[in-house]
Amino acid sequence: MTVDRGAVQASWNRTRNHLDAARIHLTGLANIDLSATLEFLEHNELELAFDCLVDLGDGLDLPLTFWQHLDRAAREMGLYNDSLYKPHLTAADFCRRHIAAASEQERPR
Numbered sequence: 001m002t003v004d005r006g007a008v009q010a011s012w013n014r015t016r017n018h019l020d021a022a023r024i025h026l027t028g029l030a031n032i033d034l035s036a037t038l039e040f041l042e043h044n045e046l047e048l049a050f051d052c053l054v055d056l057g058d059g060l061d062l063p064l065t066f067w068q069h070l071d072r073a074a075r076e077m078g079l080y081n082d083s084l085y086k087p088h089l090t091a092a093d094f095c096r097r098h099i100a101a102a103s104e105q106e107r108p109r
Contacts, residue, residue: 012046016046018069018070019046022073023041050079050091054092054095067095067098067099
């Protein structure tokens with residue numbers, strides 16, 4: 001099986017863009033340490049950066065767009081459907097729950 005390196009790189013770039021867009025929502029917030037996330041991103045450890053962002057965002061009142069970016073990153077990395085990523089599946093499930101809750105709050109009544 002031949003790996004299309006261009007396709008892999010494009011997927012990493014899309015994932016990185018989603019993670020960076022989510023990270024921006026946390027930048028400048030009090031008591032938020034992004035150093036681990038930034039180190040993971042620097043070393044292209046995108047799944048670990050995803051886990052950090054979900055952990056940092058959980059419990060904060062962040063806009064739906066934060067969770068949507070993480071959701072897109074999770075989908076790009078296949079975290080929802082790959083049993084090999086059990087630790088990440090937990091973070092992906094948190095992401096799904098936040099999207100569902102935020103979507104419910106934004107629905108017009």
